[in-house]
Amino acid sequence: MTDWHTLDQTYIMPTVRRLPIAIDKAEGNYLYDTEGNRYLDLFTGLAVNVLGHSHPAILRALRAQGERFLHISNLFLNPPAIRLAQRLVENSIPGKVYFANSGAESTEAAIKLIHKWTVKRGEGRDGIVVMKNSFHGRTLGALRLTRQPGVYQDFPQPDFPFYEVEPENIDELRRVCETHRPAAVLAEPIQGAGGVVPLSDAYLQEMARLCEQHGILLCMDEIQTGIGRTGKLFAYQHYGLQPDLILFAKGIGGGLPLGGIIAGEKLMDLFQPGDHGTTFAPSPLSAALGNAVLDVLFEEGQMEKGRETAEYLWSRLRELKERYPEIIHSVQGKGMMIGIRTNRSAEEIADWQKTLLKEGILFNVTAKTVIRLLPPLTLTREEVDLFIERMEQYMKRTFL
Numbered sequence: 192m193t194d195w196h197t198l199d200q201t202y203i204m205p206t207v208r209r210l211p212i213a214i215d216k217a218e219g220n221y222l223y224d225t226e227g228n229r230y231l232d233l234f235t236g237l238a239v240n241v242l243g244h245s246h247p248a249i250l251r252a253l254r255a256q257g258e259r260f261l262h263i264s265n266l267f268l269n270p271p272a273i274r275l276a277q278r279l280v281e282n283s284i285p286g287k288v289y290f291a292n293s294g295a296e297s298t299e300a301a302i303k304l305i306h307k308w309t310v311k312r313g314e315g316r317d318g319i320v321v322m323k324n325s326f327h328g329r330t331l332g333a334l335r336l337t338r339q340p341g342v343y344q345d346f347p348q349p350d351f352p353f354y355e356v357e358p359e360n361i362d363e364l365r366r367v368c369e370t371h372r373p374a375a376v377l378a379e380p381i382q383g384a385g386g387v388v389p390l391s392d393a394y395l396q397e398m399a400r401l402c403e404q405h406g407i408l409l410c411m412d413e414i415q416t417g418i419g420r421t422g423k424l425f426a427y428q429h430y431g432l433q434p435d436l437i438l439f440a441k442g443i444g445g446g447l448p449l450g451g452i453i454a455g456e457k458l459m460d461l462f463q464p465g466d467h468g469t470t471f472a473p474s475p476l477s478a479a480l481g482n483a484v485l486d487v488l489f490e491e492g493q494m495e496k497g498r499e500t501a502e503y504l505w506s507r508l509r510e511l512k513e514r515y516p517e518i519i520h521s522v523q524g525k526g527m528m529i530g531i532r533t534n535r536s537a538e539e540i541a542d543w544q545k546t547l548l549k550e551g552i553l554f555n556v557t558a559k560t561v562i563r564l565l566p567p568l569t570l571t572r573e574e575v576d577l578f579i580e581r582m583e584q585y586m587k588r589t590f591l
């Protein structure tokens with residue numbers, strides 16, 4: 192049998208500590224490895240596979256668009272992407288979309304657009320306020336090395352100003368907004384990679400109020416929280432906010448790379464031809480899959496169904512926490528984005544993950560001791576029960 196683990200170590204750089212399973216296929220809410228084992232997927236490729244795997248609507252769209260065209264470049268009108276942009280705008284804020292291929296590229300687009308606003312309308316405001324422990328991507332400086340003045344001259348150097356604030360510290364946020372006159376505040380409504388840490392309703396309201404008061408752009412990174420993950424298309428919609436800029440990616444491509452930003456009325460007309468772009472985005476195939484995702488979420492009621500199953504999962508997790516307070520510290524997040532904060536060590540949680548994986552249940556661990564669940568919205572109650580049962584068995588066996 193092929194030793195995928197050794198081949199991986201020989202030929203692919205170890206930028207991630209990989210789980211030692213080689214995936215052969217994925218179907219519904221399950222992954223299958225090359226040895227025939229099956230795993231309930233509570234990770235969904237890091238919040239990407241919102242509808243699980245091989246959803247019929249996704250496969251239909253894949254085939255239909257695949258037979259038309261895969262790539263045309265952004266020189267042409269691209270019907271699947273135009274339709275997707277219209278639907279994203281109609282279901283969020285009045286504005287326009289710029290498409291990218293990934294989350295980090297969406298962040299790059301946001302930085303450039305905010306900078307353009309700073310120069311044209313910022314009235315001396317500059318820089319972006321971000322939260323401590325935030326995650327917005329990993330790219331570094333391609334524009335710095337591009338030496339065509341027409342391409343780089345209007346945009347900031349990689350060392351543009353930013354201000355890091357402590358989430359939930361309203362006084363600090365107010366002080367930074369008043370003294371530094373930033374152009375924008377950028378926040379994840381629920382920090383994902385930072386440990387599934389939600390911002391409180393009160394803090395988000397105050398953030399929005401300060402932005403309004405000082406003419407600062409309110410920007411939401413919905414790359415992980417978006418596309419139905421928390422029970423609404425975007426998480427900010429739980430709080431009645433009206434952001435100026437929304438970053439999206441992960442779930443929107445139905446499993447293919449796609450990202451972008453939705454720019455509200457203050458920003459939507461700033462980018463002009465030549466200001467920004469990339470070869471592949473918007474991929475017509477990714478956009479067609481994105482439309483299929485929205486069809487299923489909105490027209491087939493999957494967002495509602497996912498919200499109901501999530502409520503059930505939450506109620507069962509709360510029971511677990513009450514029964515095992517010395518193991519489970521708290522359960523945080525919203526909808527199908529859940530962090531089970533434990534009182535155990537990183538090693539204990541790693542063993543926990545490994546053992547449940549052997550029993551056919553895949554969950555993720557973030558911030559060392561937080562069990563992160565990013566289940567598909569297609570999860571069933573029976574699968575919730577199975578997961579809870581296995582969790583409880585493990586805790587009894589191991590910790591009591």
Ligand SMILES: *Cc1c(COP(=O)(O)O)cnc(C)c1O
Pocket residue numbers: 293294295296298326327328329379383384412413414415416440441
């Ligand atoms: C994953 C993520 C990103 C980066 O997306 P990539 O597609 O990995 O570049 C940015 N922001 C948030 C909130 C994310 O979860």
